[in-house]
Amino acid sequence: MKQKELSDLNIYELKKKEKALKSVLMVFVVLMLILIGVLISEVLRNGITPMIAVPIALVPIFVINLKKVNAIRNEIKHRNP
Secondary structure, eight states: OOOOOGGGSOHHHHHHHHHHHHHHHHHHHHHHHHHHHHHHHHHHHHOOOGGGHHHHHHHHHHHHHHHHHHHHHHHHHHHOO
16 A cells, blocks of 8 residues: 655644654654663673664664654644744
């Protein structure tokens, strides 16, 4: 299923999509903070392990979703002067 362009969505759909993405980002941030805390304690106990790469590998997902939220906000601002 092909996603609609932001310009094809109405204001209600844009706000709904923005709210959903913001919720996902908040959960993602909380989980990343927990993961980083666990990894710090693991490094202090056992030294550097390959698990350090996990948060680094997840950062692009955060950045992509953050860009999507910003694009939606810009589209909402563009429509509401």
